[in-house]
Amino acid sequence: xxxxxxxxxxxxxxxxxxxxxxxxxxxxxxxxxxxxxxxxxxxxxxxxxxxxxxxxxxxxxxxxxxxxxxxxxxxxxxxxxxxxxx
Amino acid sequence: xxxxxxxxxxxxxxxxxxxxxxxxxxxxxxxxxxxxxxxxxxxxxxxxxxxxxxxxxxxxxxxxxxxxxxxxxxxxxxxxxxxxxxxxxxxxxxxxxxxxxxxxxxxxxx
Numbered sequence: 001x002x003x004x005x006x007x008x009x010x011x012x013x014x015x016x017x018x019x020x021x022x023x024x025x026x027x028x029x030x031x032x033x034x035x036x037x038x039x040x041x042x043x044x045x046x047x048x049x050x051x052x053x054x055x056x057x058x059x060x061x062x063x064x065x066x067x068x069x070x071x072x073x074x075x076x077x078x079x080x081x082x083x084x085x086x
Numbered sequence: 087x088x089x090x091x092x093x094x095x096x097x098x099x100x101x102x103x104x105x106x107x108x109x110x111x112x113x114x115x116x117x118x119x120x121x122x123x124x125x126x127x128x129x130x131x132x133x134x135x136x137x138x139x140x141x142x143x144x145x146x147x148x149x150x151x152x153x154x155x156x157x158x159x160x161x162x163x164x165x166x167x168x169x170x171x172x173x174x175x176x177x178x179x180x181x182x183x184x185x186x187x188x189x190x191x192x193x194x195x196x
Contacts, residue, residue, distance in 0.1 A: 005096060012103040019110035022172055025120070031174035035123050038166060039113055042130040043106050046137040046157060051154065053141055061151050075166035083173040 013047055029079045041071035091143050098140025105133030118182035127167040134159045
């Protein structure tokens with residue numbers, strides 16, 4: 001029963017990743033792509049935690065934490081570049 | 087007791103992934119950059135919070151590190167989105183033509 005629950009979760013997350021990648025490829029301006037990338041990094045953080053749960057390894061949570069930090073730094077760097085300060 | 091916490095965690099994980107789905111649908115279907123930013127940022131922040139707390143309820147030994155990750159995402163995702171909105175307004179991206187309120191318009195550039 002539990003494995004079907006994880007099938008449903010992975011299907012929902014895959015559909016949302018496909019929709020975000022559509023906006024990432026299609027977006028008219030650079031800011032649209034940055035917003036889509038921001039949403040994708042949040043989804044990917046949750047997906048890394050799901051992978052850590054499914055493979056039952058505690059050490060994979062560090063990967064999710066470092067990924068969240070680097071995603072924040074990336075979004076702020078794109079914002080500073082568009083503002084003209086970088 | 088552990089079984090009840092496990093099912094509550096499953097429910098929270100399902101709610102979090104549904105929030106991801108709704109945020110992505112809003113990201114595709116909204117007409118404007120700022121509407122898209124509102125639709126995606128709020129829902130994915132709340133989705134990450136719900137997903138990680140649900141995972142922590144399903145695996146109770148991991149809950150401290152999962153709460154640290156959730157706190158970090160909840161603190162930093164609105165900051166990044168706010169900086170990106172301000173930068174794209176200064177970069178010259180127009181609002182949608184049916185948007186009526188623009189409170190940032192008359193302010194001096196700081």
